[in-house]
Structure formats: C-alpha cells, structure tokens
Amino acid sequence: MSENTTEVIVGGAVLAIAIGFLVYAGQMTGLSAGGGQGYPLTASFRSLEGVTVGTDVRLAGVKIGTVTDIDLNPQTYRADTEIEVRKGVAIPDDSAIVIASEGLLGGNFVEIVPGGSLFYFEPGAEIEDTQGAVSLVSLLMKFVTGSEQSGGAAQ
Incomplete structure (x- = not known):
C-alpha cells in the first residue's frame, strides 16, 4: 500500500509540473484563453523583411502586442500591416x-516609438510615421564598397 501511495503522489507531482509548464509556455508565446484582448492599429511599410504574423510589437522593450495581419497593397506596393x-x-x-x-x-520585431501628443490613437487608426526594415546585407555592402564616400568638394 505504501508503494502505491508514493506512486500516486509522484505521478500527481509530475502532472502538476507538466500543467504548469504548459501554462508558462502559453503565456510566453502569447497564446491565451482570452485572445483578442486588445485594440487594432494599422500601418503601411515599404519593407517588412523578417516580420510575420505573430511577431512581437514592443514599446520601450516591453511586449505590448502582436502583428495580426500582413497584406500587400497592389496600388502602393507597400506592406499593409495590422497590429x-x-x-x-x-x-x-x-x-x-x-x-x-x-x-x-x-530576428526583427515591431517597435513603437511614442510621441509627445496629449491625444491617443483610436482603435482601427493608422500610424502614418513608419520606417521599414533595414537590410543588413545592403548596409554591409555599402560599408565594404565605400559607396557613400565623403570628400567630393574641396574644403
């Protein structure tokens, strides 16, 4: 009887740890039982390199949301994004x-740089001040080839 009780206690402890791990993993990945607990904003980017649906949206390094939709605008050739x-x-x-x-x-993430206005975005509003992804390969190529050399005019 003593061995059976010990096995039940150990099994219960293992099960409790497994449930705790699943809850923790769900919170860290942004999965929650009450999805849709925020408000939408939109933005249009020239380049979204490295950003996909589910990418973190951060403010001051703190996750405040996620990217929920990405679509190419066929008129402007920009990436219309919803967060x-x-x-x-x-x-x-x-x-x-x-x-x-x-x-x-x-990887890349979406960062909001707050302004100083006393008024706030309403749900569904568009953030117009955007800056797309910077290609590290392009930056390295400019550095290596020296394409942005200074010294064109005599001083």
Whole structure:
C-alpha cells in the first residue's frame, strides 16, 4: 500500500509540473484563453523583411502586442500591416512605428516609438510615421564598397 501511495503522489507531482509548464509556455508565446484582448492599429511599410504574423510589437522593450495581419497593397506596393495592442496601453497619435532588429543574429520585431501628443490613437487608426526594415546585407555592402564616400568638394 505504501508503494502505491508514493506512486500516486509522484505521478500527481509530475502532472502538476507538466500543467504548469504548459501554462508558462502559453503565456510566453502569447497564446491565451482570452485572445483578442486588445485594440487594432494599422500601418503601411515599404519593407517588412523578417516580420510575420505573430511577431512581437514592443514599446520601450516591453511586449505590448502582436502583428495580426500582413497584406500587400497592389496600388502602393507597400506592406499593409495590422497590429493588436494590449488594452490599457494608450499610444500617442504622433508616435512612429519601426521595424527593429534584436541584433546581428536575432530576428526583427515591431517597435513603437511614442510621441509627445496629449491625444491617443483610436482603435482601427493608422500610424502614418513608419520606417521599414533595414537590410543588413545592403548596409554591409555599402560599408565594404565605400559607396557613400565623403570628400567630393574641396574644403
């Protein structure tokens, strides 16, 4: 009887740890039971290199939302993007949205650079001040080839 009780206790502990791990993993990946707990904003980018649906949206390094939809606009040839921002996070209506990189080997994420306005974006509003992704390969090629040389005029 003692061995059977020990097995039940150990099995219960393993099950509790597994459930805890699943809850933790769900929170870290942004999956939650109450999806859609934010408000949508839109933006149009020249380049969304490295950004996909589900990419983090951050403000001051803190995740405040995710990219929910990406579509190519056939008239402007820009990437129309929809993001969802967590409720309770008010974004000033003169803020900018940029594609930032986590480093040389890291992925890209969407960063909101807050403005100083006293008015805030309404749900569904468009953030007009955008900056697309910067290609690291293009930057390295410019550096290596020296295509942006200074010294054209005599001083």
